Amino acid sequence: MKTMVSPSLLSANFIDLKSDVEMINKSEADWLHMDIMDGVFVPNISFGFPVLEAVAKVCTKPLDVHFMIVHPEQYIEQTAKIGAMMMNVHYEACTHLHRTIQQIHAAGMKAGVTLNPSTPVNVLEDIICDVDMVLLMSVNPGFGGQKFIENTIKKVHRLRKLIKESGSHALIEIDGGVQGETAPRLVQAGADVLVSGSYVFKSSDPCATIHNLKELKKK
Numbered sequence: 001m002k003t004m005v006s007p008s009l010l011s012a013n014f015i016d017l018k019s020d021v022e023m024i025n026k027s028e029a030d031w032l033h034m035d036i037m038d039g040v041f042v043p044n045i046s047f048g049f050p051v052l053e054a055v056a057k058v059c060t061k062p063l064d065v066h067f068m069i070v071h072p073e074q075y076i077e078q079t080a081k082i083g084a085m086m087m088n089v090h091y092e093a094c095t096h097l098h099r100t101i102q103q104i105h106a107a108g109m110k111a112g113v114t115l116n117p118s119t120p121v122n123v124l125e126d127i128i129c130d131v132d133m134v135l136l137m138s139v140n141p142g143f144g145g146q147k148f149i150e151n152t153i154k155k156v157h158r159l160r161k162l163i164k165e166s167g168s169h170a171l172i173e174i175d176g177g178v179q180g181e182t183a184p185r186l187v188q189a190g191a192d193v194l195v196s197g198s199y200v201f202k203s204s205d206p207c208a209t210i211h212n213l214k215e216l217k218k219k
């Protein structure tokens with residue numbers, strides 16, 4: 001299976017978002033990753049529903065929405081309404097994660113659970129069969145362009161083992177510091193979907209960069 005790629009809009013040109021979304025539409029990207037931040041769960045604020053809605057109208061790729069906010073359960077209906085395919089919520093932000101996952105499914109979306117770099121994968125043992133994806137943060141969430149945290153490779157191996165042993169069908173997505181050097185190692189370790197912000201949007205040929213990421217194959 002080819003590697004799936006979900007470029008992160010956070011590194012796009014915000015004064016001309018339409019051109020960047022059209023570039024994504026034309027590219028081989030599988031999804032479009034959108035980062036919602038609240039300045040509370042993470043020390044930064046990105047964009048919210050007005051931007052999400054506007055992008056949803058022109059984007060032909062499924063939307064992979066990453067909520068870095070407290071109480072993401074309050075926004076499930078609103079996210080479903082704009083037609084998002086995947087709603088990713090942080091394990092660290094959900095007191096009743098099982099209920100939140102059920103509510104995301106009931107709203108007609110796929111459910112992803114996200115782990116911060118310091119959260120071990122074994123906390124997912126009792127929820128892994130209920131989620132469609134696990135999003136491993138390979139940087140501390142809040143900003144694009146940060147350095148990849150090397151321990152993520154070990155976490156991908158551990159998560160792959162947990163998924164296999166539990167009979168779960170969850171995909172593994174990685175977010176943060178994904179570039180030419182880290183991407184092949186992540187795929188080898190068992191990653192299915194790569195989020196990439198600055199590496200894609202700051203490259204001279206973003207479509208070719210997306211193509212190259214997609215060509216990475218597991219051994």
Ligand code: DX5
Pocket residue numbers: 008009010011033035066139140141142143144145146175176177178195196197198199
């Ligand atoms: C960071 C966001 C990422 C970000 C990744 O908190 O969740 O999606 O855009 O940016 P890069 O790929 O530049 O590390």
Ligand code: ZN
Pocket residue numbers: 008033034035066175195
């Ligand atoms: Zn993200």
